[in-house]
Amino acid sequence: MYNLNQQSQQRLHPRPRYRAGYLVYGARIAAEHQLMKHIIAWITVLALTCASFQPAIAAVPQQVGIVAVVNDEIISSLDLEERMRLVMSTTGLQNTPEVRQRLAAQILRNLVDETLQTQEAERYNISISESQIDRAVRTVEAQQGKPQGSLPSFFEQNDLSMESFRNQLEAQLAWNEFISRELRRNVTIGSDEIARRQERAMNNSAVEEVQLSSIIMPVDKPENEQKVATLAKELREQIGQGASFEALATQLSASGGALTTNKVWVSTEQLEPRIRATVDKLSEGNLSQPVRTVPGYQLIRLDGRRMGSRISDDAEVALKQILLSLDETAQEKEVSVLLDIAKAVSRHPGSCTEPGIAGVQDFEGLNIDVEYVRTRFVNMSPQVRPLVENLRVTEISEPFATPEGIQLLMLCERIDVAPQMPAENLVRQELFREKLDLESAKYLRNLRREAFIDIRI
Structure with a gap:
């Protein structure tokens, strides 16, 4: 396992070594001062208003079984069903047996990740209090202009599980706290790195830049290739028919969601060749067809396009x-x-x-x-x-x-004013965010590799 320090080498519960059937590609994690903003944006997508809800199909009573075991914890079929109903209600997807079947593996992957994240946070004595979750729920209500305390009753009226929603918030809050408290200490930024990034910014100031959002659906096994490809195509069609891209990105994407509070302009020269070829054909606001990349299939939305300028903003x-x-x-x-x-x-x-x-x-x-x-x-x-x-x-x-x-x-x-070199503190923040992203992805990937994960569906 990837260790942060000597303390992390001793687990409270020894785990049999087992290579999980799912690979995870880490979420984009901002610096500590942006973590709460990320949470607020993340939960806002889940804020369920009457206008955005479609009634969930009533659940058929069935025997509760085990769909996965993660170390010493189980994920039940009821957990999966409750999350499925939440996803169907918040995304606007057609609630059909075929769609639910295609989504099941992706939703279960997220439940496994949340369990691993919560377990690791607990191992570092990180706990999220009920009052913290209550505060997050109140933030959702306030941002949606709803009366305080109205969300639980709204969930009840729409036959949705408030407990499942709170569990999802708890896992994300705990993982972000773990990243802020433990992983950030592994990130160091050298003065030479800052200088190289500043020089590159000056040299590349006249190239095309884009803002992108994406939904990433990894292919973890060769035998799952066709299933994931079919799911990507299905989601693309339903987004075209009105399903929410942001909600799907938040709930399903292996990257932790495409929803960001601070969009970043990226040079097209830095994009993977397949992604760049796809983006070159997109108009602003359009969504791509499924693209096969290294991690799996992606749906890419072009949120903005511009030419970087050699002319100073102050000219x-x-x-x-x-x-x-x-x-x-x-x-x-x-x-x-x-x-x-x-x-x-x-x-x-x-x-x-x-x-x-x-x-x-x-x-x-x-x-x-x-x-x-x-x-x-x-x-x-x-x-x-x-x-x-x-x-x-x-x-x-x-x-x-x-x-x-x-x-x-x-x-x-x-x-004219001579182009200004990017400020050192801004470059440092950008490098910090990128490195923390890699640390988070690597840590979660190693958690999966060392965990005992038994998928039963």
Whole structure:
């Protein structure tokens, strides 16, 4: 087993060595000051509102059996059924026997992980009090605008297990506390690492960057390849029909969920080749078909795309802003006509020293506004900044749509500032997060390898 210190070499309950049938790929874990934010985001997805709930199919009374043994603890068929019902209710998946059967292995995997995490936290004398769980539940209620104490009754009305929900919260809280208390001490960041990361950031400032979310479904055995592929395809179809991507990522993904409170921009050059090829074909907001990668199958959503900039955020520009206003009730033909006018204006925009365009200064009745603005790149929207960055002084942009109408921008002046090297503390936090991620993944993987895990379904 992967040991943190001498204390960790002595287990309270010796475990027979057994290679589990499931491999785990660790969750993205933030630094200590972000752990509670991660929990809040994680449980918010599970906050069950009347609008997002679909009634759970009533459970058929059946004999309770054992579906898995994890060291000296059992996971019962009732545990699996209660979690299944919670997943079906929070994700919007079609509650059919076929879907439930395909989800069973993935949900059981999560229950096994939670059991291992809770056992390890207990071994380090980490316990989560009822008051801590109560506080987490109240946070859910507050964020959803629900009266305090309303969630338990809501679970009861929808025939869902509040105990199962609380157990899920307890396991996540305990594991995050364990990571914060024990694993973080293994992470060291050298000054040379920070310098290399800063240099790379400066050199790669003009490459494409993306924000991604994903649901990861590992293939732990060759014989499970087709089952996981079928599950990935099924989830892709149901998300397209309205199932919640965020809830599925939280409940099912082996990465611990794609839901994050602080999205990170990643250079496409750093992506695995198969993932990059997939992302290159996606439009912003779109979800990929299942992608076979090293850990298993992934569903990848493109949340954002931008070009990294060599221009400093503090660089200042003076712009001549031309707006051709458009009424909210305008028809498609009117929009097309206005766009043609905007293209004509772009050919004769006038100069930066005159208030008009094409020699015209009185726009009464034409719904054209000309305004001079001075701003910094840091204040520009992600849509506008690339347009301005590519302009030379006195050049004008192509027309683009805004909520107010069709707009053009002429660059009148730019005061450049040398690109700033990323701050040392920010780089340190980024490296810390990455290394803690690896420590968490490695530790959980070794827990599985040393544990006695007997899957019985």
